[in-house]
Amino acid sequence: MFEDIEKKWQSIWENKPREYDLNRELLVIDTPPPFTSGTLHMGHILSYSYIDFIARYKTLRGYQIFYPQGWDAQGFPTEMKIESKYGKNLSREEFRAKCVEWSHEMISKMRDQMRRMGYMIDWNNQYITMLPEYHEKVQKSVIDMWKLGDIYRDNHPVLWCPHCKSAIAKAELEDKEIDSILYDIRFDNIVISTTRPELLHACVAVAVHPDDQRYKDMIGKNVRIPLYNREVPVIADHDVIKDFGTGAVMICTYGDYQDLVWQKRHNLPVIEGIDKEGKLKNSKYDGMSIDEARSRIVADLRSQGYIVSEKSYRKIIRIHDRCKNPVELLYSYEWFASLKKHKDKLIDIAKQIRWTPSFGIYHYIDWLNNLDWDWIISRDRVFGTPIPFYVCEKCNHIEPADKLPFYPEKADEKICGKCGTTMRPETKVLDVWIDSSITPLIISRYYEDREFFNRTFPNYIRIQGVEIVRTWALYTIYRVWRITGSVPWKEILLNGNVLAPDGRKMSKSLGNVISPDELLKEYPVDALRQWAAMSGALAKDRPFSYEDIKYAKAFLIKYWNASKYIISKLQPISNTPKLRKVDRWILHRLSEVIDRVTDAMESYEFRDAITTLQQFYWNEFCDFYLEYTKWRFQKNIDTEGAVYTLKKVQEEFSKMFSVFAPHLAYEVYWMIFGREIDSWPQFSFNDEIAKNDVERFNLEVSKVRTYKISNRMSLKAELDRWELSEQFDDELKEELKNTLNIKELV
């Protein structure tokens, strides 16, 4: 039953023509373009459902919504897939073509999943980051920023896997605990501790803690590196752990991430100690592998008496998640975007945006305040947007590409305007966050249609996960602000993550992954959507709850059955039906519920909205009101008021419920009213007296029910006499007698 209804309405929604009236306000939703993995996970369902709730709510409120969908296609995981499928021997162009082909397949799978969720996405307005038209806009945006002085090239360490001979991202790191040896090595009159003696030749300083009495007098002096007889300064830094080893550390470029921090902080020189093959360079041991060099240098130090002590030591190192080999930090030329110098301004800009929940902005501010250096925007990959510049190898001059989209393998020749040398087209590609950090400009057509842009920018809202505030939100605010001088959107809404029912992260290795496709075998789409609404506060993680989705499904069945009852009682009525007190009570409550749900929707409190709706409908409307109408139809007394009220509640409730459960709500509404839902409730009804009296009365009804149950009577069994615990008017007394089959009230 559910499946037929779902398919019917999805096809109706999809085939609806989308036309936009640019003379009216157009609310633009900047939705996350998912990475094209081929499958949506529960986090996607949560986020996209939130987006759809907003889109449907605003549409019913009479707004025009512009709700496109994008796809974040480029990236390392796709490259790995293609590499494992076709090997490493494809040309750049062939390789990229395979990636594109594969991504298109994944997109079509994911699009089907989204359609199945009933999302009212405008499928005529999609963007895909891997397409040439998208590349062109990204490249334009980067050149725009270069013209503003925000793009530059500089030497910078990158994470490098010597085994795979590739730069890798932080996200590809894994930790591994290994047995290592902590060596204490004498440098003149100071003894340093290190696990990486092979990097001795790349030592640029020795650091101690500023409060460490042992070394107080050494700070500012020079010490001599054993074997190399080169002098380096002793410096003070708070990050040095006094209690670790000897409390003195050699800073090498680069043994680990901390070295990098120190090198930057103290402006130390850089000595490249290891090459891209994982072999030593600039040393007495050049050409040796790291492990070989380590044992040789230790032997040499030992024989010359420089090693003071050796202790075995468990150490955590970074390894590449694919090949499990240790990762090194290597120095290389990279491209940067100037983020740091705009820090204060970026904080000001972010404060102009309404953040929901409000604490979300702290993730942003905190990250900006802790930035160590600018945003590295270059990657040594193939499946990415090429960096649209030429580089002069001779004088380091940079010039932007003239023809876009720019691809280095097809690039025209260019002569350096400074020194006349032939320039090299850059072969690195851009960080994928560069692609996705201009989505507001893409969907508002900044580079193609300024009129459309002016009408749709800033966008109404961005919805995204809280865990990528420091990347996606920050980079978007930064880039869009630099290019347009404005905030990208008026609001940003943050959702949390979906954990496994056991409260842990969902992961394949833990075997606790719940997939939307599996759930949809057992639960209707509208139940899954309700789950999303029920699943808790914004920007907080919450375990997936089978209780919630079970309840959601039961609620749909309840709604369906109540609708059947209502439909069976429909009959033509006059314009002025006589309303009994119970009618006025439920209409008053309906009016209150509309107010509360409206408020909840305005503040994106979806949980409050859906639970208010569910509790009102089930616990008040079905459990009490519906029962009060039955005797009236049987005895044909005041049926018009009952029909009017049943229809009214069903009408307004269905409108609100359709935001969360559109398929069933539209079907029910259609069955009763013969048309589609097209507005948010306007209904208002006030009768405090009826409300107070009937709520009191409902308690009396419960008492009678309790009495019957505890006396093992059926609820419809006749009761000769019932002693009222309070006074009620004649109309309510009649209600009680008839609803619970009581002969006499005293």
Next chain:
RNA sequence: GGGCCCGUAGUCGAGGGGUUAAGACGCCGCUCUUACACAGCGGAGAUCCCAGGUUCGAAUCCUGGCGGGCCCACCA
């Protein structure tokens, strides 16, 4: 170590300075009552993490613990 979030019945969770602290799941009874047994009705079950403080009054606000989560950093 830094930032943020959170600690409410067996479980999940609303709420949030003032009558009996929602609701769901689970549990225990009773009922196939013509919308619904994927139901109805009823019941049991909470020192609202701990300790101070503010207050006439705190589960709710403040401070400090303890515990959990997320993100970030991390011992050379």
